[in-house]
Amino acid sequence: GQQVMQIPQYQHVQEGEDFTTYCNSSTTLSNIQWYKQRPGGHPVFLIQLVKSGEVKKQKRLTFQFGEAKKNSSLHITATQTTDVGTYFCAGPRYSSASKIIFGSGTRLSIRP
Amino acid sequence: DGGITQSPKYLFRKEGQNVTLSCEQNLNHDAMYWYRQDPGQGLRLIYYSQIVNDFQKGDIAEGYSVSREKKESFPLTVTSAQKNPTAFYLCASSSDQQQGTGKLFFGSGTQLSVL
Numbered sequence: 001g002q003q004v005m006q007i008p009q010y011q012h013v014q015e016g017e018d019f020t021t022y023c024n025s026s027t028t029l030s031n032i033q034w035y036k037q038r039p040g041g042h043p044v045f046l047i048q049l050v051k052s053g054e055v056k057k058q059k060r061l062t063f064q065f066g067e068a069k070k071n072s073s074l075h076i077t078a079t080q081t082t083d084v085g086t087y088f089c090a091g092p093r094y095s096s097a098s099k100i101i102f103g104s105g106t107r108l109s110i111r112p
Numbered sequence: 113d114g115g116i117t118q119s120p121k122y123l124f125r126k127e128g129q130n131v132t133l134s135c136e137q138n139l140n141h142d143a144m145y146w147y148r149q150d151p152g153q154g155l156r157l158i159y160y161s162q163i164v165n166d167f168q169k170g171d172i173a174e175g176y177s178v179s180r181e182k183k184e185s186f187p188l189t190v191t192s193a194q195k196n197p198t199a200f201y202l203c204a205s206s207s208d209q210q211q212g213t214g215k216l217f218f219g220s221g222t223q224l225s226v227l
Contacts, residue, residue, distance in 0.1 A: 006154075033215060033216075035216075041220075042202055042218040042219065042220050042221050043155070043202070043216070043218050044218070045215040045216060045217070048215060088154060088155065090155075090216075096168070098143060098160060098162050098168075099157060099160060099168070099170065100145070100157070100160075100206075100216060101157060101171070102147070102154045102155040102156075102157075103154055104153065104154040105153075105154045107152070
């Protein structure tokens with residue numbers, strides 16, 4: 001069945017270093033969404049990408065959607081302690097657009 | 113104050129007992145979802161509903177049941193058939209999932225543990 005995988009599973013960086021997480025789907029996605037979950041919290045929507053090759057920026061965060069619409073990445077420049085949390089990608093299942101499936105997430109921790 | 117309310121925050125289940133998790137939204141969203149999150153894991157879809165009086169199984173529906181009698185409410189029952197129910201349960205809603213493009217709004221979750 002359709003799978004959405006994320007790497008790495010964990011990333012521990014020094015504050016100020018950059019961070020990237022990658023999301024790969026076994027099938028083409030009509031769109032991809034990114035969420036952030038702080039420790040002990042619930043996922044919060046960050047952004048949605050729809051177009052092939054699309055790039056969007058939110059301050060220090062850069063999101064990309066692959067040309068084939070099967071992969072995506074989130075890059076954080078100069079991490080801060082407020083970036084700590086788990087980042088998930090999510091997309092609609094090809095067999096049912098209403099079914100949103102999530103990647104396994106990348107947990108980011110930061111050394112001050 | 114619009115949003116999604118889940119209750120209770122913590123719930124304990126005895127062996128052989130059914131328990132029901134509440135999820136209420138006042139965002140006027142058509143679609144609602146239940147996800148299960150195990151420690152250090154991603155979110156797995158249990159059930160979802162696109163409209164009142166209709167719901168569909170997700171990837172791990174066995175041992176769970178839902179109802180959608182009102183637009184605002186989507187309760188999840190964890191039955192005794194669910195042998196490993198300990199997890200963090202998240203409810204979400206969305207305004208437009210017909211094309212899979214609506215963003216999900218999540219409640220604060222319910223932590224279910226087995227006594």
